[in-house]
Amino acid sequence: MEYATILVFLAVAMLLGVTSLGINRLLMPYRPNRVKNATYECGNEPFGDAQIRYNVRFYIFALLYVVFAVEAAFLFPWAVVFRSIDGMLPLGEAAVFIGILVLALAYAWRKGALKWD
Amino acid sequence: MRNVTFGNRDKMPPTARGTVPAATVVQPLPSASATSDEFLLNIGPQHPATHGVLRVVVTMDGEVVKDIVPHIGYVHRGLEKLFENRTYEQIIPFTDRTDYLSAIANNFAYVRGVEMLLGLEVPRKVEYMRVLMAELNRIASHLLWLAAYGLDMGAFTPFLYAFRDREEIVAMIEEASGGRLTTNYFRVGGFVHDLPKDFFARLRKFLARFGKALNELDTLLVENAIFVARTRGVGVIGKERAVSYGMTGPCLRASNAAFDVRRDMPYSIYPSLEFEIPVGRNGDTWDRSWVRIEEMRQSLAILRQAMEGFPEGEHRARAPRNIEPPAGEVYSAVEGPRGEIGFYIVSDGTRKPYRVKMRKPSFSNFSALPEILRGLKIADLVAVMGSLDLVVPEIDR
Amino acid sequence: MGLMNGLDPRSLVLRMPGGNVLISSLDAAINASRSNSLWTLTFGLACCAIEMMAAGASTYDWARFGFEVPSASPRRADMMIVAGTVVRKMVPIIRTLYQQMPDPKYVVAMGGCAISGGPYVYDSYTIVRGVEEIVPVDIYIPGCPPRPEALLDGLIKLQERIRGQSVRTAPAGQA
């Protein structure tokens, strides 16, 4: 198993990234200052702090999204190999997999996690 | 190609003339208390949704707006002080630079006020010309509102179509007055010069084409399903509250109030023209938009009537060379695209007015924003502010 | 002349059997790309802002010259068109916005008010007589308001100035 090619591939990738950023760093006029690095506040002095507390419902929605994103991620490889396996087994497995997650969604819905305001 | 460096870019420009003090840093506002999850959101002077430079500090609870504190004055040029040191003719160009979208309506109100002071009668042809220009200006102003409002709501196409039609009107106004935007076309007693020869030919061509184009714009934005979903029932204000806040123009007529200066305080030849006053029923953001579209259709009707009945005659009355009205005061109001534009002129018999107070619609319309927006979501703030059709130098003067 | 519009004439085009070879100086390549994609910070103060919008709309369409994206935040803006009357209450804000723009940055003073205070030079207690007292200005476009063509002409002049720059002495932004 020649790992060398992967190594070379990795090196070229790294090289590409570093050189492009390096050239950029060399050529661009780089003048940071306090005001330039301050947060943009429509022209005013920034006030208040960024780490404010906000309602938990945003977090819950993000969680639910992650769950279904991961589910979709798992379904991709399954879809790729689906045609090469005959029989109903893969379909059944996927149905169970999706069923569990739909159950989770129903539970979240009942518990009122999706209630917005 | 010579090698160019931009002068003394390194050091800050010398404020040798000393007119600019050290940076008067705006003191930061106290941030909301740490325990509650409210926070202050600053929609500052430089922001696409504010249509100019006004600042709104919003107290937010999550995404719901709890309270709004507007800050204005970022284009306050102190015009009313400036007017006290200008003769009556010198003031005319300043009137159209306070609200550049309805420069003609401002000229109209001011010049009519001075004519009332002088007791000067203007020829009928001048009255017809003024109504023609005022209605053209109203359509151009509403088209620009449509363009900017489309951009605010995320639709880029209405901007291009509205500006295409607006350029035609602006070209006509420019041919007549010499200025695309800040026309300075009116004079006490009439006009600087007569309408160009082919003005009516171009106007007829425009009227023939614009009816269809307006329907196109209407379906493009105001009848658009997403637009209706975002504006129907949003930002409602009742008739009594709107009148109490001094709102005028389309914003007031959207709240089921048929008040229009052309009907309430009739001036010029409007009593002899037939046109309806479009009135919205429930005063929400969609009604404010619908009223403006209908107003444009009414303006087309007025333009046709004014064109048919256009009399012959002088384009300027015999006004005295140096205008020195007798001591007295007058309030002359005109229905601008945004509402009642009024000039309260106090004269003391000299060539310069003793005091000129400009009553501008955006000033009162904008003061109602905190009440309209309390309890709505942050996305509605952009929708409601756009529907008020604000012009900032008119608020700050 | 240069192959591409705006490419520096110093670049050579060699006709080789296998196809053309383009040799250009580093400056020319950078300046061509920089001058043909200037993003403007939407900074409308008063009447000139409407003429700026007209320049951006379908009839005059400054996208033909590369000013495609009017960006609302200074972080992505290359140039700031000060369009309208500058007042003393606005001074700290203009300074902050200018300093928050990444280098290289340019300022265009559009209209009489931004150049010298315009019609409000006399008898106004809040006017700033010219935005050059606050930020270094590159291009002045007179007019009250200047026509969209005048704005486009001014911006094209700015592009020509940018093509004359060099990486060694790129415009130093403000500290």
Next chain:
Amino acid sequence: MRAEEALAALRKRFPGVETRPVDPAPGVTVPPQSLREHLVFLRDELAFDFLVFVTALDRPSEGALELVYRLFSHETRVSVVVRVRCPRDGARVPTVSDIFRTAEWHERETAELFGIVFTDHPDPRRLLLPDDLDGYPLRKDFTHPNLIRLPEAR
């Protein structure tokens, strides 16, 4: 309620109704103390529902500031001008922002441009002027280093 009834009721209530040249609207001068009471009467009894504007006139020769409240009735299409005379310095006038909501901003602007104090105003902050500008710009004797007067034409 028609225009004549409103005008008649107005004359009955205010003996000193006078109209100044050129402006047809009847004018009434009231002392600051009874301003609120008169405005409530005008709004509720005579249907003057629209406060057009609030401004002031600086009369340095008489040492007075003249406040001008212009009202308009959509129902009777009649205008009326309510005037309040107050001393040039230390003028205190009760706010009417709860009677007419538009007065809140108009009063704030008049306060900072003329130097009148509107008592128990809900939000007496500055409205238009920069924070570092002291003095009252619309007074006739206002001077400021940044204010250069237009030279007189010969």
